Amino acid sequence: MGDVTHELPDRIPTRLVINGVSHTLDLLPWTTLLDALRDHLALTGTKKGCDHGQCGACTVLIDGRRVNSCLTLAVMKDSAEITTIEGLAKDGALHPLQQAFIDHDAFQCGYCTPGQICSAAGLLAEGRARDADQIRELMSGNL
Amino acid sequence: MNGYVGTPTSRVDGRAKVTGAAKYAGEFTADRLVHGFVVEATIPRGRIAQLDTSEALKVAGVLDVLTHANRPSLADKDDAWKDEVAPEGSPFRPLYDDTIKFNGQPIALVVAEEWATAKFAATLVRIDYEQAEFATDLEAERGGASEMDKPHKPRGDAAGALAAAALRHEADYLIPTEHHNPMELYATTTVWEGDGKLTVYDKTQGVQNVQKFLCGVFDKKPEDIRVLSPYVGGAFGSGLRPQYQVVLATLAALALKRSVRVVLTRQQMYGLGYRPMTIERVALGAKSDGTLDAVTHEAIAVTSRYEDFARNDTGWAEQLYSSPNSSFSHKLVHLDVSTPSDMRAPGAASGVCALECAMDELAVALNLDPIELRLKCYSDRDQSENLPYTSKQLRQCYARGAEAFGWGRRDPAPRSMRDGKELVGWGMATGVWEALQMPVAVRIVLTSNGHAEVSCAASDIGTGTYTIVAQVAADALGLPIENISVRLADSTLPQAPVEGGSWMAASSAHAVLGAAEDIRQELARHAQAMPSSPLAGVDAQDIILAEGTIAKAGERGRAISIADAMRYGKLERIEKQKLNEFPEDKSHARNTHSAVFAEVKVDEELGVIRVTRVVSAVAAGRILNTKTGRSQIMGGVVWGIGMALHEETVMDHRFGRIMNANIAEYHIPVNADVHDIDVIFVDEPDTHINKLGVKGLGEIGIVGVPAAIANAVYHATGKRIRRFPITLDKLLG
Ligand code: FES
Numbered sequence: 001m002g003d004v005t006h007e008l009p010d011r012i013p014t015r016l017v018i019n020g021v022s023h024t025l026d027l028l029p030w031t032t033l034l035d036a037l038r039d040h041l042a043l044t045g046t047k048k049g050c051d052h053g054q055c056g057a058c059t060v061l062i063d064g065r066r067v068n069s070c071l072t073l074a075v076m077k078d079s080a081e082i083t084t085i086e087g088l089a090k091d092g093a094l095h096p097l098q099q100a101f102i103d104h105d106a107f108q109c110g111y112c113t114p115g116q117i118c119s120a121a122g123l124l125a126e127g128r129a130r131d132a133d134q135i136r137e138l139m140s141g142n143l
Numbered sequence: 144m145n146g147y148v149g150t151p152t153s154r155v156d157g158r159a160k161v162t163g164a165a166k167y168a169g170e171f172t173a174d175r176l177v178h179g180f181v182v183e184a185t186i187p188r189g190r191i192a193q194l195d196t197s198e199a200l201k202v203a204g205v206l207d208v209l210t211h212a213n214r215p216s217l218a219d220k221d222d223a224w225k226d227e228v229a230p231e232g233s234p235f236r237p238l239y240d241d242t243i244k245f246n247g248q249p250i251a252l253v254v255a256e257e258w259a260t261a262k263f264a265a266t267l268v269r270i271d272y273e274q275a276e277f278a279t280d281l282e283a284e285r286g287g288a289s290e291m292d293k294p295h296k297p298r299g300d301a302a303g304a305l306a307a308a309a310l311r312h313e314a315d316y317l318i319p320t321e322h323h324n325p326m327e328l329y330a331t332t333t334v335w336e337g338d339g340k341l342t343v344y345d346k347t348q349g350v351q352n353v354q355k356f357l358c359g360v361f362d363k364k365p366e367d368i369r370v371l372s373p374y375v376g377g378a379f380g381s382g383l384r385p386q387y388q389v390v391l392a393t394l395a396a397l398a399l400k401r402s403v404r405v406v407l408t409r410q411q412m413y414g415l416g417y418r419p420m421t422i423e424r425v426a427l428g429a430k431s432d433g434t435l436d437a438v439t440h441e442a443i444a445v446t447s448r449y450e451d452f453a454r455n456d457t458g459w460a461e462q463l464y465s466s467p468n469s470s471f472s473h474k475l476v477h478l479d480v481s482t483p484s485d486m487r488a489p490g491a492a493s494g495v496c497a498l499e500c501a502m503d504e505l506a507v508a509l510n511l512d513p514i515e516l517r518l519k520c521y522s523d524r525d526q527s528e529n530l531p532y533t534s535k536q537l538r539q540c541y542a543r544g545a546e547a548f549g550w551g552r553r554d555p556a557p558r559s560m561r562d563g564k565e566l567v568g569w570g571m572a573t574g575v576w577e578a579l580q581m582p583v584a585v586r587i588v589l590t591s592n593g594h595a596e597v598s599c600a601a602s603d604i605g606t607g608t609y610t611i612v613a614q615v616a617a618d619a620l621g622l623p624i625e626n627i628s629v630r631l632a633d634s635t636l637p638q639a640p641v642e643g644g645s646w647m648a649a650s651s652a653h654a655v656l657g658a659a660e661d662i663r664q665e666l667a668r669h670a671q672a673m674p675s676s677p678l679a680g681v682d683a684q685d686i687i688l689a690e691g692t693i694a695k696a697g698e699r700g701r702a703i704s705i706a707d708a709m710r711y712g713k714l715e716r717i718e719k720q721k722l723n724e725f726p727e728d729k730s731h732a733r734n735t736h737s738a739v740f741a742e743v744k745v746d747e748e749l750g751v752i753r754v755t756r757v758v759s760a761v762a763a764g765r766i767l768n769t770k771t772g773r774s775q776i777m778g779g780v781v782w783g784i785g786m787a788l789h790e791e792t793v794m795d796h797r798f799g800r801i802m803n804a805n806i807a808e809y810h811i812p813v814n815a816d817v818h819d820i821d822v823i824f825v826d827e828p829d830t831h832i833n834k835l836g837v838k839g840l841g842e843i844g845i846v847g848v849p850a851a852i853a854n855a856v857y858h859a860t861g862k863r864i865r866r867f868p869i870t871l872d873k874l875l876g
Contacts, residue, residue: 006202006267008260030259039258044170045163047376049326050409054807057326085163094161102157105774109605110160111326111376117161133815140813143326143806 012075018043019087027074033067034058036074037084045085045114049143056142059115059122060084066122068141085114088121097121116142147614147624148835151770155629156374156609165374168346169330173402176332177206179395180261181388181411182251182268184243187479187799188277191241191250191270198267199253204260207399208268209252211238215397216362217390223359227352228383228485228641232450235482237387238394243272244449245481246800247414252391254399258406277479279799281420281445282317288443288474291453296461296527299468304437308428312505316425316497317866320445320792321418323486324806327376329415330406331392339363341396343370345389348382349641351600354634356385357393370634375604380485381416382604383641413804416484417792419445421456423497427505428468435466435520442494443474447482451475454485456494458527459575462732463498465522479799485643487782488842491576492849496786496867499572499850504863512555513571513854514541514738525732533731534829534836536762537573540738543823544571544760548740557861565744565753568859574737574847578764578838579646584637584722585654587616589662591709591716593691595620597658598630601639601651606841607771608647614768615652615835619659621688637720645735645839648767650723652835657721659688665719666693669712670703677701725833733832735763735843739783739851745859750871753818754784754852760823764838769824772840776822779844784812786845787852788868810868 011026016036025040034051037043037060046069049057053071060069061083088095097117100106107113119142129135159165184191196208217239218224224234237249251268255261278284305311327346334342341363347353347370354370357363375382392405407415421444428437442456457471486492506516521538524531545551553569554560560567588596597616603609609629617624630636639651667686670693671678678686678693678701687696694702709717742756757780766772789810793802803809829836849867856874857863864873 004201004203006198006264008203028257028259030263035258038170042172043163044166047167047326048169048328048406050806052409052805052807054409054805055326085161089162094158098161101161102153105154105157105770107157107160107605108607108771108774108778109326109375109377110156110165111167111605113160114163136814136817140815143811143813 014075014078016074016077016082017079018082019084029073029075031074032070033072033074033077034069037069043084043086047111047114049112056119057112057115059118059142061118061122064125066119085118088117112142146618148618148767149765149769152610152614152624152768154607154610154771155613167327167374167376168332168344168372169328169404169406171332171344173334176402176404177254177256177399178258178261179252179254179391179403179405180258180265181249181391181405181407182253182265183411183414184246184248184250186243186272186274187246187279189243189272189274191243192273193271194251195269196251199264202260202264202267204256205264206254209238209254209395209398210250211240214238214394218360218362226356226384227349230450230452235449237390245414245447245479247411249387249391252395254395254403277799279478279480279794280796281476281478284476284478285422285443288476291473291475293473295471297470301437301439301468301470304468305426305428305439308436309431310429310508312501312508313426314501314504314865316423316500318421318423318493318496319867320420321486321786321790322413322792322809323379323381324809324811325377325379325381328406328409329386329388329412331389332404333392333396334402335396335400340367341393343368343389343393345370345372346375346382347372347385348375348378348602348604348643350602350632350634351639352641353385353389357389360390361393361397372602372632375602378604379487380489380643383485383643386415409806410804413792413801414481416482418486418493419452419483421493423456423494425460425497425501427501429505429509433509433511433516433519435464436468438464438466438469439471440494440498441472443476445478445480445483446475447480448477450482452483454490456490459491459495460498461527462525463573463575464520465526466520488576488846491842491846492786495575495846496849499847500853500865503570503854503857514545517541517573528732530730530732533733533831534764534827535734535736536825536827537736537738539825540736540760540762543825544738544740544758547821547823548758550740557858562744564747566747566859568743568745568855568857570851570854570858571738571740572847572850572854574739574843576645576735576843576846578733578735578832579644580649580725580833581640581646582722582724583639583650583654584720585651585658586637586718586720587658587662589620589717591706591714593622593705594626595622596628596630597655598636599639599651599654600632600634600636601647602632602642604642606642606647606775607768608642608651610771611648611767612651612655615655616659619656620662621690621692638722645841648839649833649837652767652837653833654721654723656834657723658719661719661721662717663688665717666705666708670708673703673708673711676703678703731831735838737761737843737847739847741851741855743852743855743859745856750874752788752856752869752871756819758821758823759844760825761843762825762827763840763843764827764829764832765836766824767837772824773822775840776844777820780820780848781812781817782845783848784816784852786867787849791868
């Protein structure tokens, strides 16, 4: 193509620890954690439904807390412990939430499901929900 | 055969979906994959005067910017652009020329090494327009509506009967524009395989539809393009027709001879299809005893200027209730918008909403219980065709639904029931949909280790096709479901239409039965030919497949293992492919029905509405899978809550542009909005419709729900809101 006059900013070496495995990526500073997972690491279990923090499909656990990865720049999470849907099952055994989602058919197309499950895992860790209504309220960031 | 069919079998693709292993269209990758980002028009009508891509091309990492001016060749005849379900008209062609037909129309594709780079460069594309006069407001343009020349069958003299009716109710109900908003963004990954051959991973409800369409648009041979959509993250009708991103990704792949992925943004998806805004005018005339004497229903709906999209809004009023006098009409207003598309229960969700609200208003005027009114004009025959139904257990839906809901405890007076500061309302409505079935082919490959692969081009858009196909195959082949693997949604697999209209369950299940029957016959032949076969002399029709064996029905001791029979026949595998077509039969009407009961609680001071309970009693023939079937109905109910209370695409008619093109401002129900939903499947044996008695469940779950909720809101508050969605400002206003 013609002359390049819009140079891209310098790439930033970033160490992402995902599901216990360390990856070092050279990322443009604007790369979201979501795009780093999906486009750079082929971890496509984390979904993009809006890219604007409106749907929760991109929910992952960062240091145990649920976070919208589309609103998180990857470079900000250097060395943080990130768990995605791919990391919830241990040694081939599903996480109890994953099994419960299958048993109760808590999904159809499955696209919001990884976000729902990661969010539910975060919710359980928070320990705030006491009844079904509180669970509904605290799961309402996941469409 | 009876083992898995009819049981709550868990989804066979469940593990893939809960572990993140299931791959959707925008998640396939390829060597040297590049990313496209769409630039959209910001005016609703006119032409591109100038399109300057020079700045965008100067961004490092940008490879190309495709526009109408520099694109590779595209078909120039409408026929090539008409897909399997295209309406009458001249389909939209992305990047075809400089004409702008709607706001949000794609006009350029920026292709770059990384997605974010393409997105940034897209902001540097400069467009000058010549804007033309435009119109986007249905209500303002209502007078310009033109009648569709669809066959409507008037009965008697509706106008005369209405004028003479003891009691008359007539009103307009407004259904707004609604967008599907599947959770998965529209996406295509077109893989350049070399030599002009392409593998296209596309978000679609019909891979063969897209494959044929792309071959036409790009003048390709069938063997050059293969389309796959193994998982689809929701579609609800928006993926019936090929969407423009599949054209753009493929166009770019051909231009660059590289693999290209195009993912639309949520905002851009508001430039695709939608449920058309419709003014539904319903008039009912009753005799003083509460029987209907006249029904008229006129629908006035939006379409684009280039295609006549019209669905069956009024046919339900035509068919459902007995009334000697009736007339119907469907009109279209052509506006500067994109063409609407099918959206869950197209026509019925809107039309039945109006009809069932009107029936409630009539019941109030007649001082009749809403169920009683419906029973007074209950019809065992399809009123429009004067045909009996293959089965119709709607009476049972009313009875079982009412009982589960506790309808008998309802005080009919509005504002009579309370729970603290909240007014309580109970409403009900009828739902109806068609039970359609289509030709589908299935291939079964049985291997001597007792495993079978069942394959078909049909898509599973979350409806559970993988699972029911596995269930039916397991039963028909007498194998455990773990031994069945199902491959779907690959255009090279046996023929299937788009997945829609609730026809795929019945259609795919019977195709599986057909192929399995051929396998049974071949196995029986080998088994009977074996030396000292325990099946020697048994009538071939009495030989069944059960528990991994070929056996005499009712005499399981007389059996041979599948492995032994195949070894004897020197067969490693048996492969059978069969196209199943349902015999044409115009002797009966085929429908599913439901009775929906809703409870709302309305904060008297703030007008906040909560749907606290819904009971949906459904008569849909035999339910192949009670677990996934229940989920489908629940999903429909949740959508019905959205249609009643939340969903509305709002347009600023001064700019012809959608103002809430995102899922924060386009409201849908969230977990906190959804409370108790009770799904009841009413027994509805149907020996006429097809062998298994299956009718399909995709649409019926939503139909009737918005009206039941609206009627409950009236019962709670005494206010009748006829413009959907029912929001608190309308209640307080
Ligand atoms: S993709 Fe992050 S919230 Fe929707």
